[in-house]
Amino acid sequence: MLFKSIKSFKLELDGPHDAVYTSGEMVTGQVVLELNREIKVRSMRVLGRGLATAHWLENRTVGMNTVYNDYTSKITYFRKRQHLIRDNGELTVLAAGRHEYPFSFQLPEETLVTSFEGKHGSIRYWVKVKLHRPWCTVRKIKKEFTVIEPIDINTPALLAPQAGTKEKNARVWYRNFGQVCVTAKIDRKGYTPGEVIPVFAEFDNATSRSIVPKAYITQTQTFIARGTMKQKRAVVATLSGDPVGPSRRETWHGRAIKIPPVGPSILQCRIIKVEYTLKVCVEVPGTSKLCLELPLVMGTIPLHPFGSRTSSVSSQYSVNLEWLRMAISEQPEPPPDYSSVVTNEEAVQNAANTNNNSSCPEEDLSEDLSGILGRPLMAYVQEFRFRPPPVYCEVDPNPQPCNMRPRCMTC
Numbered sequence: 001m002l003f004k005s006i007k008s009f010k011l012e013l014d015g016p017h018d019a020v021y022t023s024g025e026m027v028t029g030q031v032v033l034e035l036n037r038e039i040k041v042r043s044m045r046v047l048g049r050g051l052a053t054a055h056w057l058e059n060r061t062v063g064m065n066t067v068y069n070d071y072t073s074k075i076t077y078f079r080k081r082q083h084l085i086r087d088n089g090e091l092t093v094l095a096a097g098r099h100e101y102p103f104s105f106q107l108p109e110e111t112l113v114t115s116f117e118g119k120h121g122s123i124r125y126w127v128k129v130k131l132h133r134p135w136c137t138v139r140k141i142k143k144e145f146t147v148i149e150p151i152d153i154n155t156p157a158l159l160a161p162q163a164g165t166k167e168k169n170a171r172v173w174y175r176n177f178g179q180v181c182v183t184a185k186i187d188r189k190g191y192t193p194g195e196v197i198p199v200f201a202e203f204d205n206a207t208s209r210s211i212v213p214k215a216y217i218t219q220t221q222t223f224i225a226r227g228t229m230k231q232k233r234a235v236v237a238t239l240s241g242d243p244v245g246p247s248r249r250e251t252w253h254g255r256a257i258k259i260p261p262v263g264p265s266i267l268q269c270r271i272i273k274v275e276y277t278l279k280v281c282v283e284v285p286g287t288s289k290l291c292l293e294l295p296l297v298m299g300t301i302p303l304h305p306f307g308s309r310t311s312s313v314s315s316q317y318s319v320n321l322e323w324l325r326m327a328i329s330e331q332p333e334p335p336p337d338y339s340s341v342v343t344n345e346e347a348v349q350n351a352a353n354t355n356n357n358s359s360c361p362e363e364d365l366s367e368d369l370s371g372i373l374g375r376p377l378m379a380y381v382q383e384f385r386f387r388p389p390p391v392y393c394e395v396d397p398n399p400q401p402c403n404m405r406p407r408c409m410t411c
Contacts, residue, residue: 158190178207198254
Protein backbone atom coordinates (compact mmCIF):
# COMPACT_ATOMS: atom_id res chain seq x y z
CA MET A 1 0.00 0.00 0.00
CA LEU A 2 1.37 3.41 -1.01
CA PHE A 3 1.30 5.93 1.85
CA LYS A 4 1.49 9.66 1.39
CA SER A 5 4.84 11.20 2.15
CA ILE A 6 3.35 14.04 4.25
CA LYS A 7 1.11 12.92 7.06
CA SER A 8 0.21 16.39 8.29
CA PHE A 9 1.24 19.96 7.54
CA LYS A 10 -0.03 22.49 10.13
CA LEU A 11 0.46 26.12 11.07
CA GLU A 12 -0.02 26.95 14.76
CA LEU A 13 -0.01 30.38 16.40
CA ASP A 14 0.97 30.73 20.05
CA GLY A 15 -1.68 31.83 22.49
CA PRO A 16 -5.43 31.15 22.58
CA HIS A 17 -7.46 30.51 19.47
CA ASP A 18 -9.18 33.91 19.64
CA ALA A 19 -6.03 35.92 20.43
CA VAL A 20 -6.09 39.60 19.47
CA TYR A 21 -3.02 41.60 18.45
CA THR A 22 -2.22 45.30 18.22
CA SER A 23 0.55 47.50 16.81
CA GLY A 24 4.09 46.59 17.85
CA GLU A 25 3.24 43.14 19.24
CA MET A 26 5.06 39.93 18.33
CA VAL A 27 3.31 37.21 16.33
CA THR A 28 4.85 33.84 17.15
CA GLY A 29 4.07 30.27 16.21
CA GLN A 30 5.44 27.14 14.60
CA VAL A 31 5.02 25.05 11.48
CA VAL A 32 4.51 21.35 12.24
CA LEU A 33 5.45 18.87 9.51
CA GLU A 34 4.84 15.14 10.10
CA LEU A 35 6.32 12.74 7.52
CA ASN A 36 5.61 9.10 6.82
CA ARG A 37 8.89 8.74 5.00
CA GLU A 38 11.93 10.67 3.97
CA ILE A 39 11.33 13.58 1.56
CA LYS A 40 13.38 16.21 -0.22
CA VAL A 41 12.49 19.87 0.24
CA ARG A 42 13.65 22.80 -1.85
CA SER A 43 12.51 25.58 0.52
CA MET A 44 9.91 26.52 3.11
CA ARG A 45 9.08 30.08 4.09
CA VAL A 46 6.49 31.94 6.14
CA LEU A 47 4.87 35.20 5.07
CA GLY A 48 2.98 37.66 7.29
CA ARG A 49 0.80 40.26 5.67
CA GLY A 50 -1.83 42.91 6.41
CA LEU A 51 -4.00 44.11 3.55
CA ALA A 52 -7.06 46.33 3.12
CA THR A 53 -9.10 45.73 -0.05
CA ALA A 54 -12.16 47.45 -1.49
CA HIS A 55 -13.81 45.87 -4.54
CA TRP A 56 -17.15 45.95 -6.35
CA LEU A 57 -18.56 45.77 -9.88
CA GLU A 58 -20.97 48.12 -11.60
CA ASN A 59 -22.65 47.40 -14.91
CA ARG A 60 -24.39 49.54 -17.48
CA THR A 61 -26.13 48.70 -20.72
CA VAL A 62 -24.77 50.09 -23.99
CA GLY A 63 -27.10 49.11 -26.79
CA MET A 64 -27.34 45.33 -26.73
CA ASN A 65 -24.22 44.88 -24.62
CA THR A 66 -23.53 45.09 -20.89
CA VAL A 67 -20.38 46.87 -19.78
CA TYR A 68 -18.88 46.10 -16.39
CA ASN A 69 -16.74 48.55 -14.45
CA ASP A 70 -14.32 47.09 -11.93
CA TYR A 71 -13.56 49.23 -8.88
CA THR A 72 -10.64 47.93 -6.83
CA SER A 73 -8.21 49.53 -4.40
CA LYS A 74 -5.69 47.99 -1.99
CA ILE A 75 -3.49 49.17 0.86
CA THR A 76 -0.71 47.01 2.33
CA TYR A 77 -0.07 47.69 6.01
CA PHE A 78 2.82 45.31 6.51
CA ARG A 79 4.65 42.48 4.75
CA LYS A 80 7.08 40.20 6.59
CA ARG A 81 8.97 37.18 5.23
CA GLN A 82 11.01 34.56 7.05
CA HIS A 83 12.80 31.52 5.60
CA LEU A 84 12.40 28.31 7.59
CA ILE A 85 14.29 26.22 5.02
CA ARG A 86 16.33 28.43 2.72
CA ASP A 87 16.80 27.62 -0.97
CA ASN A 88 20.58 27.57 -1.36
CA GLY A 89 20.65 25.59 -4.61
CA GLU A 90 20.65 22.19 -2.92
CA LEU A 91 17.80 20.02 -1.73
CA THR A 92 17.23 19.49 1.99
CA VAL A 93 16.49 15.94 3.09
CA LEU A 94 13.99 15.54 5.92
CA ALA A 95 13.75 12.20 7.71
CA ALA A 96 10.46 10.54 8.60
CA GLY A 97 8.88 11.79 11.79
CA ARG A 98 7.79 15.09 13.31
CA HIS A 99 9.51 18.38 12.48
CA GLU A 100 8.75 21.73 14.11
CA TYR A 101 9.92 25.10 12.77
CA PRO A 102 9.26 28.10 15.02
CA PHE A 103 8.85 31.56 13.58
CA SER A 104 8.19 35.09 14.86
CA PHE A 105 7.77 38.58 13.47
CA GLN A 106 6.80 41.94 14.91
CA LEU A 107 3.84 43.99 13.77
CA PRO A 108 4.68 47.57 12.71
CA GLU A 109 4.90 50.18 15.45
CA GLU A 110 2.77 52.64 13.50
CA THR A 111 -0.97 52.48 13.93
CA LEU A 112 -2.64 49.59 12.14
CA VAL A 113 -6.33 49.34 11.25
CA THR A 114 -8.81 47.06 13.01
CA SER A 115 -9.72 43.83 11.21
CA PHE A 116 -12.96 44.11 9.25
CA GLU A 117 -15.19 42.09 6.92
CA GLY A 118 -17.74 43.90 4.77
CA LYS A 119 -19.82 43.43 1.67
CA HIS A 120 -17.52 45.41 -0.62
CA GLY A 121 -14.21 45.17 1.20
CA SER A 122 -12.16 43.76 4.04
CA ILE A 123 -9.15 44.41 6.27
CA ARG A 124 -7.32 41.15 6.92
CA TYR A 125 -4.12 40.00 8.60
CA TRP A 126 -2.74 36.53 8.02
CA VAL A 127 0.25 34.20 8.14
CA LYS A 128 0.95 31.95 5.14
CA VAL A 129 3.43 29.09 4.81
CA LYS A 130 4.68 27.73 1.47
CA LEU A 131 6.45 24.37 1.11
CA HIS A 132 8.36 23.86 -2.15
CA ARG A 133 9.35 20.34 -3.20
CA PRO A 134 10.87 19.16 -6.48
CA TRP A 135 8.36 17.80 -8.99
CA CYS A 136 5.46 18.51 -6.63
CA THR A 137 2.86 21.21 -6.33
CA VAL A 138 3.46 23.91 -3.76
CA ARG A 139 1.81 23.14 -0.44
CA LYS A 140 0.25 26.23 1.21
CA ILE A 141 -1.29 26.93 4.59
CA LYS A 142 -2.95 30.22 5.51
CA LYS A 143 -4.15 31.29 8.92
CA GLU A 144 -5.73 34.65 9.74
CA PHE A 145 -5.44 36.54 13.02
CA THR A 146 -7.31 39.52 14.42
CA VAL A 147 -5.89 42.99 14.95
CA ILE A 148 -7.78 45.57 17.01
CA GLU A 149 -6.41 49.04 17.41
CA PRO A 150 -7.38 50.52 20.79
CA ILE A 151 -9.70 53.54 20.80
CA ASP A 152 -9.71 55.22 24.19
CA ILE A 153 -12.93 57.11 24.80
CA ASN A 154 -11.40 58.84 27.86
CA THR A 155 -10.22 61.77 25.74
CA PRO A 156 -11.60 65.32 25.68
CA ALA A 157 -12.81 64.98 22.08
CA LEU A 158 -14.83 61.82 22.81
CA LEU A 159 -16.08 63.01 26.21
CA ALA A 160 -17.58 66.20 24.76
CA PRO A 161 -21.41 66.35 24.81
CA GLN A 162 -23.22 66.18 21.48
CA ALA A 163 -26.37 68.24 20.96
CA GLY A 164 -28.41 69.72 18.16
CA THR A 165 -31.74 71.14 17.06
CA LYS A 166 -33.63 70.66 13.83
CA GLU A 167 -37.04 71.84 12.64
CA LYS A 168 -39.23 71.35 9.62
CA ASN A 169 -42.51 72.56 8.18
CA ALA A 170 -44.78 69.59 7.61
CA ARG A 171 -46.67 70.09 4.38
CA VAL A 172 -48.41 67.94 1.82
CA TRP A 173 -48.62 69.46 -1.64
CA TYR A 174 -49.76 73.03 -1.08
CA ARG A 175 -51.16 72.52 2.42
CA ASN A 176 -49.07 73.41 5.47
CA PHE A 177 -49.78 71.41 8.65
CA GLY A 178 -47.42 73.38 10.92
CA GLN A 179 -43.89 73.05 12.24
CA VAL A 180 -42.12 70.17 13.99
CA CYS A 181 -39.01 70.81 16.12
CA VAL A 182 -36.59 68.22 17.53
CA THR A 183 -33.92 68.99 20.14
CA ALA A 184 -31.65 66.20 21.36
CA LYS A 185 -28.51 65.70 23.40
CA ILE A 186 -26.23 62.90 24.57
CA ASP A 187 -23.63 63.28 27.29
CA ARG A 188 -20.61 62.26 25.18
CA LYS A 189 -19.45 61.14 21.76
CA GLY A 190 -17.48 57.99 22.62
CA TYR A 191 -19.06 54.73 23.79
CA THR A 192 -18.21 51.05 23.86
CA PRO A 193 -20.42 48.10 22.85
CA GLY A 194 -22.77 47.03 25.62
CA GLU A 195 -23.16 50.51 27.09
CA VAL A 196 -26.47 52.32 27.40
CA ILE A 197 -26.86 55.77 25.83
CA PRO A 198 -29.25 58.04 27.73
CA VAL A 199 -31.04 60.20 25.15
CA PHE A 200 -32.35 63.58 26.29
CA ALA A 201 -34.73 65.02 23.73
CA GLU A 202 -37.67 67.35 23.30
CA PHE A 203 -40.26 67.03 20.54
CA ASP A 204 -42.41 70.08 19.86
CA ASN A 205 -45.39 69.25 17.64
CA ALA A 206 -47.05 72.40 16.35
CA THR A 207 -48.84 70.54 13.55
CA SER A 208 -52.41 69.34 13.29
CA ARG A 209 -51.32 65.69 13.13
CA SER A 210 -49.83 63.24 15.60
CA ILE A 211 -46.12 62.44 15.32
CA VAL A 212 -44.10 59.42 16.49
CA PRO A 213 -40.59 60.02 17.92
CA LYS A 214 -37.92 57.36 17.40
CA ALA A 215 -34.17 56.95 17.83
CA TYR A 216 -31.77 54.72 15.89
CA ILE A 217 -28.11 53.75 16.05
CA THR A 218 -26.89 53.30 12.49
CA GLN A 219 -23.65 51.87 11.11
CA THR A 220 -22.31 53.29 7.84
CA GLN A 221 -19.68 51.35 5.90
CA THR A 222 -17.91 53.43 3.26
CA PHE A 223 -15.77 51.87 0.50
CA ILE A 224 -13.60 54.04 -1.76
CA ALA A 225 -11.96 52.94 -5.04
CA ARG A 226 -10.85 54.90 -8.12
CA GLY A 227 -12.39 58.09 -6.78
CA THR A 228 -15.81 56.43 -6.42
CA MET A 229 -17.56 55.81 -3.12
CA LYS A 230 -20.01 53.07 -2.21
CA GLN A 231 -21.87 52.97 1.11
CA LYS A 232 -23.82 50.38 3.03
CA ARG A 233 -26.01 51.42 5.97
CA ALA A 234 -27.57 49.27 8.65
CA VAL A 235 -29.65 49.96 11.76
CA VAL A 236 -28.12 48.23 14.80
CA ALA A 237 -30.43 49.48 17.60
CA THR A 238 -33.88 51.09 17.80
CA LEU A 239 -35.83 53.09 20.39
CA SER A 240 -39.50 54.03 19.94
CA GLY A 241 -41.48 56.63 21.87
CA ASP A 242 -45.16 57.32 22.44
CA PRO A 243 -47.11 59.33 19.85
CA VAL A 244 -47.22 63.08 20.40
CA GLY A 245 -50.60 64.64 19.70
CA PRO A 246 -51.25 67.87 17.78
CA SER A 247 -50.01 71.03 19.52
CA ARG A 248 -48.33 68.95 22.21
CA ARG A 249 -44.79 68.58 23.50
CA GLU A 250 -42.97 65.40 24.56
CA THR A 251 -39.74 65.20 26.58
CA TRP A 252 -37.32 62.30 26.96
CA HIS A 253 -35.51 62.43 30.31
CA GLY A 254 -32.69 60.04 29.48
CA ARG A 255 -34.49 57.35 27.48
CA ALA A 256 -32.06 54.42 27.25
CA ILE A 257 -30.90 52.80 24.02
CA LYS A 258 -28.42 49.94 24.39
CA ILE A 259 -25.50 49.43 22.03
CA PRO A 260 -25.37 45.84 20.72
CA PRO A 261 -22.11 43.92 20.13
CA VAL A 262 -20.68 45.78 17.12
CA GLY A 263 -17.18 46.38 15.81
CA PRO A 264 -15.21 49.51 16.72
CA SER A 265 -15.15 52.58 14.52
CA ILE A 266 -12.63 52.59 11.67
CA LEU A 267 -11.59 56.14 10.83
CA GLN A 268 -7.89 55.86 9.87
CA CYS A 269 -8.17 53.76 6.69
CA ARG A 270 -8.18 55.62 3.36
CA ILE A 271 -10.39 53.15 1.49
CA ILE A 272 -12.65 51.68 4.21
CA LYS A 273 -14.44 53.57 6.96
CA VAL A 274 -16.91 52.39 9.59
CA GLU A 275 -18.87 55.17 11.30
CA TYR A 276 -21.77 55.27 13.74
CA THR A 277 -24.55 57.80 14.17
CA LEU A 278 -27.40 58.32 16.61
CA LYS A 279 -30.48 59.48 14.69
CA VAL A 280 -33.37 61.07 16.57
CA CYS A 281 -36.28 61.12 14.15
CA VAL A 282 -39.92 62.15 14.01
CA GLU A 283 -42.35 60.44 11.68
CA VAL A 284 -45.09 62.76 10.41
CA PRO A 285 -47.92 60.99 8.55
CA GLY A 286 -48.15 62.04 4.93
CA THR A 287 -44.69 63.63 4.68
CA SER A 288 -41.02 62.72 5.00
CA LYS A 289 -39.54 62.20 8.45
CA LEU A 290 -37.42 64.74 10.31
CA CYS A 291 -34.06 63.35 11.50
CA LEU A 292 -31.40 64.88 13.74
CA GLU A 293 -28.01 63.12 13.56
CA LEU A 294 -25.48 63.02 16.41
CA PRO A 295 -22.07 61.41 15.67
CA LEU A 296 -20.84 58.46 17.71
CA VAL A 297 -17.46 56.75 18.02
CA MET A 298 -17.34 53.11 19.12
CA GLY A 299 -14.21 52.59 21.18
CA THR A 300 -12.44 49.62 22.72
CA ILE A 301 -11.31 51.12 26.06
CA PRO A 302 -14.38 51.79 28.26
CA LEU A 303 -15.04 54.93 30.23
CA HIS A 304 -13.10 55.28 33.46
CA PRO A 305 -15.55 55.45 36.39
CA PHE A 306 -13.91 58.68 37.59
CA GLY A 307 -12.83 59.95 34.20
CA SER A 308 -14.69 63.24 34.10
CA ARG A 309 -17.57 65.27 35.40
CA THR A 310 -19.52 64.29 32.31
CA SER A 311 -19.25 60.60 33.14
CA SER A 312 -20.68 61.09 36.62
CA VAL A 313 -23.60 62.99 35.17
CA SER A 314 -24.28 60.31 32.59
CA SER A 315 -24.13 57.47 35.11
CA GLN A 316 -26.93 59.02 37.19
CA TYR A 317 -29.08 59.99 34.17
CA SER A 318 -29.61 63.42 35.74
CA VAL A 319 -29.23 66.16 33.17
CA ASN A 320 -31.42 69.23 33.28
CA LEU A 321 -33.16 70.07 30.04
CA GLU A 322 -32.03 73.67 30.44
CA TRP A 323 -28.50 72.39 29.83
CA LEU A 324 -29.95 70.75 26.73
CA ARG A 325 -30.48 74.26 25.43
CA MET A 326 -26.98 75.21 26.54
CA ALA A 327 -28.41 77.72 28.98
CA ILE A 328 -27.21 76.55 32.40
CA SER A 329 -25.74 79.33 34.50
CA GLU A 330 -23.34 78.09 37.17
CA GLN A 331 -22.94 80.26 40.28
CA PRO A 332 -19.26 80.96 40.99
CA GLU A 333 -17.98 79.91 44.36
CA PRO A 334 -16.73 82.71 46.67
CA PRO A 335 -12.96 82.91 47.21
CA PRO A 336 -11.54 81.49 50.47
CA ASP A 337 -11.15 83.57 53.61
CA TYR A 338 -7.72 85.14 54.05
CA SER A 339 -7.47 83.88 57.64
CA SER A 340 -8.16 80.28 56.54
CA VAL A 341 -5.12 80.32 54.23
CA VAL A 342 -2.57 82.47 56.21
CA THR A 343 -1.89 81.65 59.87
CA ASN A 344 -1.89 84.29 62.62
CA GLU A 345 1.90 84.02 63.07
CA GLU A 346 2.49 84.71 59.36
CA ALA A 347 0.08 87.66 59.45
CA VAL A 348 1.87 89.24 62.46
CA GLN A 349 5.28 88.68 60.90
CA ASN A 350 4.21 90.22 57.58
CA ALA A 351 2.76 93.26 59.40
CA ALA A 352 6.00 93.74 61.39
CA ASN A 353 8.08 93.47 58.22
CA THR A 354 5.89 96.04 56.52
CA ASN A 355 6.29 98.57 59.40
CA ASN A 356 10.05 98.15 59.47
CA ASN A 357 10.39 98.54 55.71
CA SER A 358 8.32 101.74 55.57
CA SER A 359 11.13 103.82 57.17
CA CYS A 360 13.88 102.59 54.86
CA PRO A 361 15.09 104.67 51.96
CA GLU A 362 13.84 103.60 48.58
CA GLU A 363 17.30 102.82 47.22
CA ASP A 364 18.06 100.49 50.18
CA LEU A 365 14.68 98.70 50.14
CA SER A 366 15.96 95.67 48.28
CA GLU A 367 18.95 95.12 50.58
CA ASP A 368 16.90 95.59 53.77
CA LEU A 369 14.18 93.18 52.66
CA SER A 370 16.80 90.62 51.71
CA GLY A 371 18.23 90.81 55.20
CA ILE A 372 14.85 90.54 56.92
CA LEU A 373 13.53 87.70 54.78
CA GLY A 374 16.75 85.72 54.81
CA ARG A 375 16.95 85.39 50.98
CA PRO A 376 16.79 87.69 47.93
CA LEU A 377 13.60 89.64 47.35
CA MET A 378 13.04 88.15 43.86
CA ALA A 379 12.66 84.72 45.42
CA TYR A 380 9.36 85.89 46.93
CA VAL A 381 7.93 87.33 43.71
CA GLN A 382 6.33 84.08 42.55
CA GLU A 383 4.94 83.38 46.04
CA PHE A 384 3.43 86.87 46.18
CA ARG A 385 1.70 86.36 42.85
CA PHE A 386 -0.28 83.44 44.24
CA ARG A 387 -1.43 85.08 47.49
CA PRO A 388 -5.17 84.54 48.11
CA PRO A 389 -7.57 87.40 47.34
CA PRO A 390 -9.27 89.46 50.08
CA VAL A 391 -12.40 88.32 51.87
CA TYR A 392 -15.36 87.90 49.53
CA CYS A 393 -18.29 90.25 50.16
CA GLU A 394 -21.57 90.77 48.34
CA VAL A 395 -21.56 94.53 49.17
CA ASP A 396 -19.31 96.83 47.16
CA PRO A 397 -16.82 98.39 49.65
CA ASN A 398 -16.34 101.43 47.36
CA PRO A 399 -19.80 102.40 46.05
CA GLN A 400 -20.20 105.28 43.63
CA PRO A 401 -21.81 108.47 45.03
CA CYS A 402 -25.37 108.96 43.90
CA ASN A 403 -24.70 112.56 42.83
CA MET A 404 -21.79 111.61 40.57
CA ARG A 405 -22.38 112.48 36.94
CA PRO A 406 -22.12 109.39 34.68
CA ARG A 407 -19.13 109.51 32.39
CA CYS A 408 -19.89 109.94 28.71
CA MET A 409 -18.43 107.15 26.61
CA THR A 410 -17.57 109.54 23.78
CA CYS A 411 -15.50 111.89 25.99
